[in-house]
Amino acid sequence: MSNLVRLLLGLAVFAMLSVPAQAQTFTADWTNLGVGSIQGVPSGSSVTAGPRTVTVTHTEITDGGPFTNFYGTEMLNYFNGTIGTQNGTLLYSMDNDTFDPDDRFESIFTFDSGVTNLAFAVAHVDSGTSPRSDGVTIEYDTGTGVWQNIRSVPATFTLGAVVGTTTLSGVQGFVGTGSAGGLTSTTGNINVDFGAISVERVRITYHFGQNQTGNPAGNLQYMGLSDFTFQVAGTAVSDLSLAKTVSNATPTSGSAISYTLSLTNNGPVAETSVQVEDILPSGFSFTGAAGFGSYSTATNLWTVPNIASGQTRSITISGTVTAPAGVTITNFAEVFSQTNFDTDSTPGNGSTNEDDDASRSFTVQGTRTAGTPPNFNAICPIVNQTLFDWNAAGVTWTSGTLNNSYTVANIGTINFALSNTGGTYDDGSPEDNSNNTGGLAATEQSLYQNLQFDNRAQVATTVLTLPTAVPSLQFTVFDIDFAANDFADKLTVTGSFNGATVMPTLTNGVVNYVVGNVAVGDGGSNSDSANGNVVVTFSSPVDTITIEYGNAGTAPANPDGQAISIHDINFCSPATTLSVTKISSVISDPVNGTSDPKSIPGATIQYCILISNAGSATASSISATDTIPSNVTYTAASMQSGSNCGSAATAEDDDATGADESDPFGASVSGAVLTATAASLGPAEGYALTFQVTVD
Structure with a gap:
């Protein structure tokens, strides 16, 4: 080898070693805060995006009052709609009935380590005909602990047509100078891009009612904050995308059907030990899986041992259609975990709009009708029946309580214990009221539960404990239904007798379907309609009933408010044999x-x-x-x-x-x-x- 060749090779190696690692772009998606739409973001919440975690803290600074939020449950909420060009924003809102120019809401976004090319938009900063005008100050910290104002670095921001500059509480800031128009308008945007500046903290302070006379009350004091995008150098990334197909989109009940999952690595490096979660839906009974890697029904995970850059791996999951006629079954799948960071999605976040998740539906042929529940009189003679009636004298449920007991003739004291794994009870519930009547009289009462869940996995549980077993019982749950982009009710009922599991018979309404002991809403029903009813019948001895209420996979990642009511319970009086x-x-x-x-x-x-x-x-x-x-x-x-x-x-x-x-x-x-x-x-x-x- 000549000296010249050795020199050129050496220079090439030196050049390769000297090139800095390419910076990768990530997005801090506020959807991953895990709160419902128009629900408050608790101070201290965090979002992980690639190798960085962003923590959100906030506080109110008041010198007047009253100083309250207008939309949502706090001054800072998540909103699954669009403000400016961003869908799924943080929403700042207030109702400042008594104006003071020093009233403000301060929010700080802290990265666990510095990032570059941080970019975001503060949207709908404007002024209206009512006495109010939005004011905003935006500051940043490079890691020194000292706040710097972006007004001092004009290259970091651009302003929409109705945004001007001003000074707010002694700090250089921005102010609305005219109406931004509709929610999707960008004329009220402050677009921020820090470029090569390394940023560890951002402070966005919302000032209310600036440059106006009078008190800025009303529903127009709001602005939005887009997701944060940023870059981190020297990070190994993969860009995994998932696709799903179904072998037959219009099968008949009882027929064989299969899903095929295809995982593609569009990133620059190989991935190992990828897991894809595919929770098979009610209405599809698993029979086997074939393809690359393995699928486990115990964990609902497809394990992909390796996938090179530019490669696609596939697996086919086979089963039998068990859903009844007229039912549409939707199956979601998502990358659950991966070795490298993903540039444009977050594994396991329950998303339905990222490229690492996919879904497919099939509709069972035939017409659905409401089912006919078992004749309780044939199971238990009328003379042996005892009714627990929510309308009866002395049967009350104090609003918001989670545990109550009642004395029932021929049985003894029964107990209702409620709990939830996340989300919150709303609308004064739990409560004994007539908000849902299931097609019965307008005064018909039942145990009403209105839930604001944060994700599809959360459930509310009602456990009915009897002092002694009864031979059988029957009751109806009202309002098991569905609303697009809102919720998908899922009801699961099990029983036990001396510790052994007892399965009930569930009977569907017009807008829900039943598979085993699970009922899923897939159509809309009014609160006074019988269309959302599900009848629950236990025809063998039972001493404990567990009712779980949550969402099916067809619900959005952050479901909105949803409600059910548990109606009267008809018991068959206990007997010895x-x-x-x-x-x-x-x-x-x-x-x-x-x-x-x-x-x-x-x-x-x-x-x-x-x-x-x-x-x-x-x-x-x-x-x-x-x-x-x-x-x-x-x-x-x-x-x-x-x-x-x-x-x-x-x-x-x-x-x-x-x-x-x-x-x-x-x-x-x-x-x-x-x-x-x-x-x-x-x-x-x-x-x-x-x-x-x-x-x-």
């Missing part, structure tokens, strides 16, 4: 001993008498007798008791007195008659008595 069985076995004989003994004279035989309660009520003061045959002789002091024949090990003496009569069972013998006693036998409980005799 006692049965007696008797078994015998040869223990030994004088010839064979214990090896294959026969029932010959001198043989020892053991009997077991088992008394069982298969009913749903507790039986009390049980007494059973058994006459010993004349051709055998009872073996003194051989009686033992227990809950079943295999565990009967508690000694019982032959008389009817003493502590052994209530430990908890008793037994005695008088002549040829044995007597077995128990103070009580609960549902599914048993009492076994074993004893031995000798063949004469």
Whole structure:
């Protein structure tokens, strides 16, 4: 190799080592704050975007009053609509009935480390005919702890047509000079781009009612803040995108169908150990998966061991359509985790509008009608039925409480316990009211629950605990329905009896469908309509009912307000069902001993008498007798008791007195008659008595 070639190679290597790592662009998406639309952003909330986390803190600075928010639940809210050109903004709003120029709302956005090329827009900064005009100051910190004003660096901002400059509370800022018009107008924008300046903090302060006379009350004091985009150098990134197809978009119920997921790496480097979440919807029963990697129904994850730059990996998930006719089933999938950062999406954030998520729907052929629930009178005679009625005298639910108990005739005290894994109860709920009537009289009351969920995974749970099991019960849940870009009601009902799971029968309304013990809303229903009703029937003994209310996969990532009502409950009164069985076995004989003994004279035989309660009520003061045959002789002091024949090990003496009569069972013998006693036998409980005799 010549010296010239070595020199050129050396220069090339030096040049490669000297080129700084390419900066990658990321987006801090406010949707990932996880709050619902027009819901307050708590101070201290954070969003992760690539290698950086942005934390939002805020405070009110007041010198007058009252000083309150107008839209949403706080001065700073998430809004899933559009302000300016950004969909899914942060919304600042207020109602400053008594104007003071020093009243302001301060918000600080802190990166865990510096970023460059930070860009965003403050939208709809304007002035109106009512006495109000938006004022804004924007400052930044490069990591020194000192705030600097962007007005001092004119290259960092551009202004819309109705935005001017001013001084606010002694700080250089911006002010609305005219009306920006509709929400999607950009004439009220302040577009900010810090370029090469490294930024660690941004302070945006909203000043109210500037350059106006009078008090700036009303609904026009608002502005929006777009997502933050920024760059970070030296970061390994992949740009994963997901696509999904369905083999048949118009199948019949019971037919085979499949989804195909295709993952593509559009980024510059390879990815390893990618996981794609595909929670298979109700109405599709999994039968198998084939393709690259593996799919687990236990975790709902497709694991992709590796995918090179420019490569596509695919898997096909097969199953059977179990949804009834007329139902549209939508299946969502999303990249759940990946090794590198993604440039334009966030894994596992529940999004429906990023390129790392995909969905496909199929509609089951046929016409849907409301189902016919089981005839409760055929399950339980009317004379044995007991109704718990929310309209009854003395049945009240204090607004907002989560736990209440009521006495029900023939049953005892029942308890309703409510809880939620996220989101908030709204509209004064939980409450006993007539907000939903399910097509019944306008005064018909039920247990109303209005929820503001932050994501599709959150649920509200109602647990009904009975003091004793009942043979069966039936009730209706009102308003299980759907609203596009709002919510998709999902109702799941399970029961238990002595700890064992009991499954109910759910009967659909016109705007929902049922698969197993799950009902999903897929159409709209009014609060006074029966179209959203779901009838729940338990036809076997049950002592605990669990009702989970949340969203199906067809709901947006941040569902809006949604509500259900649990109507009156018709119980079948508890009853006992006692049965007696008797078994015998040869223990030994004088010839064979214990090896294959026969029932010959001198043989020892053991009997077991088992008394069982298969009913749903507790039986009390049980007494059973058994006459010993004349051709055998009872073996003194051989009686033992227990809950079943295999565990009967508690000694019982032959008389009817003493502590052994209530430990908890008793037994005695008088002549040829044995007597077995128990103070009580609960549902599914048993009492076994074993004893031995000798063949004469």
